[in-house]
Amino acid sequence: MERVAIIDMGSNSIRFIVMQVADNKSYHLEYQQKEAIRLGRGMSETGKLNPEGVERALACLHVYKHMMEVMQVTKCIAVATAAARNASDGEAFIERIKQETGIEIEVISGEREAYLGYLGVVNTIDERNYVQFDLGGASIEVSLVRDRKIVESVSVPIGAVTVTDAFNLGDKVTPAAIERCCAFVRRKYEEMIPWAEGLNLPVIGVGGTVRNLAKMDQAQTNYQLSRIHNYIIPRRRFEETYTSIIKSNLSSRKRMKGLSSERADLIVAGAIIINTLMEFTGGQNIIVSGCGLRDGVFFEYYGETYGYGDGYKGPIIPDVLQESVHNYLLSADRRMEHLERVRTLALSLFDQLKRSHGGTRRDRSLLEVAAWLHDSGKVVNYYDHARHSAFIIAHAPLYGMRQLEQLRAAFIAGFHHGISNKIMRAYRYGMMLTPEDWKKVRRLSLLLALAEASDVTYEGVVRRIDVADDEEAVVLSLRGKKGEDHSAAEFEMKSYCKQFKKEYGKPLIIMWQKG
Structure with a gap:
């Protein structure tokens, strides 16, 4: 086992995380801390680090x-x-840190900063083509990603702290100041990222400003999940928030729901930089990433040191969702043979019953996630563990799914012991799914329930299920080895026949074929 500490010292804040890598190569976040230090405050006038920020940074270190x-x-x-x-005094500051704390800090280039931010996003969000930005206090890194590969990357020297200082945007702002700032930012984009103009690709944002904008959007829409990573801000709602921000003074901004008071003085400049980028690139929505540079640092180290499944070594995870679920499974003691059997049979039922349930390829992936993690709630309590599993799946650090997709996977697992209105009412986030979503969830959860029931004794007595699906009925032919006692599996599976007819509109017949 090893513990890896990562320190990310930016212009506005400093972050510290500790990742634990277990002997089986699973990894998880063990500790994190963040402090606002404002190193870049006043740097646009003096060219030097803020003296108070320097002392705050040293205290943190x-x-x-x-x-x-x-x-x-x-x-x-x-x-x-x-x-x-x-x-101008950056190098001396880094040397002082080494002398006083013993911590050696590498000052990275803008290109390296953009690359590490890209690694944090590409390994946690399942998008293939997009524009990515990482907005800090003194710069914004903008990258173009095609087929999950970074093809353009530039560090533009404008940030929330420096632009706030340059245009006096900390408190009340005038329309003239806003206009001058917007024109300045756009000129920078035209000069430094001409390849980004009019791309009309998804835009993925990293950094404290865009995370705060996401929290504001969630507060305004009464969004039930308190999660930021992979949250989508529609362009229309972003523009409404942007307008309210630039028309307000510092005092009123501090009262805005979702906006951190420590960022209220920087949010105007940050919002202008992001809004101008959206206009410049033609982006329609903002996908917010809670993972960025520090996560990229870890993925680079982990990928090159340990590698990802099948002996693959490198900083980019080949399959984000698969790796994320695999890592989560390894982080706790699981009955892997049982989970593999349930997964295989659930997906087999999905494939053979596709005509009846109407699920998509993406639905199949969500069923697979639910199958792998359907018993995770047992670490809380065996009783009601299906409901506990749903909560864990909904909140676990699983990457490669949209937030609502993760909820759907959670609900599929939550009903793997049967569907009841009592359990339905217990789900705090149930109203976030549409009636059509719930129809799919109920149908897919039954496939998971049948697959798990087939291995109720953990003996693997059901080796294969053949499905005959017509207008009149669905027939499951269970196959196993001759001489094995299959009575428990058959009994458990038949307990779902009534629910199956209710959800699929036709009877379920279960037969046993040996050999």
Whole structure:
């Protein structure tokens, strides 16, 4: 086992995380801390780091050093970005950190910063073609990704802190100041990222500003999930939020729902930079990433040190969803043979009953996630573990799914012991799915229930299920080895016949064929 500490010192904030890598190569976040340090405050006038920010950063780093000793961290990877990179006294500051704390920090280039941010996104969001931005205090990294590969990447020297200072946007702003700032930002884009104009691709945003915009959107729409990663802000709602931000003063911004008070003075500049980028690229929606540079640092280290399934080594995960579920399974003691049998039979039922349930290829993937994790709730309590599994799946760090897709996978698992109105009412997020979504969830959860019932004894007595599906009925022919006692599996599976007829509109007949 090893613990890897990652420090990301930016222009506005400093972040510290500790990732644990177990002996079986599974990994999880063990600790994290973030502080606003404002290193870049006033740098546009002085060219130097903010003195108070320097002292705040050092105080944080002393704490992080102690935490690494207490947690027995075996490796520390520390990076600094735009403020330390651009300040005339940046190099001296990095040397002072080494002398006072013993922590060696690498000042990375804008291109390297963009690449690490890209690794954080490409390994946690399942999009193939997109424009990505990572907005910090002193720069914005903009990248073009085609077929999951980065093809263009530029660090533009405009950030939420420096633009706030340059145009005096911290408190009340005038229309003239907004107009000058928008024109300045657009000129920077025209000069430095001409390849991004009019791409009309999805836009994925990283950084504290876009995360705050997501929280504001969630508060305004009464969104029930308190998750940011892979949250989508529609362009229309973003423009409404943008308009309200630029028309407000600091005092009123501090009262806006979802907006952190420590970012209220920077949000105007940040919103202008993002809105201008959306207009410039023709992006329609913003996909918000909670993962960025620090996650990219970890994925680069982990991928090159340990690799991902089938011996693949490299910083980019081949299949985000599959790797994420696999890693989660390895992080706890699971009956893997049972889970593999349930998964295989559930997907077999899905494929053979496609005409009746009408599910898509994506629905098949969600069923697979539910099958792998349907028993995860047993770590809470065996009783009602299906409901606990649903909660865990809905909130676990599973990547490669949209938020509502993750909910659907959670609900599929939640009903794998049968569907009841009592359980339905217990789901806090049930109203987030449409009636059509629920219809699919109920039908797919029955396939999972039948697959699990077939292995109720964990002996693997059902080796294969052949399906005959016509207008009159669905017949399941169960196949296993001669001489095995299949009575428990058959009894358990038949308990779902009534529910099957209700959801699929035709009777379910279960037969046994040996050999």
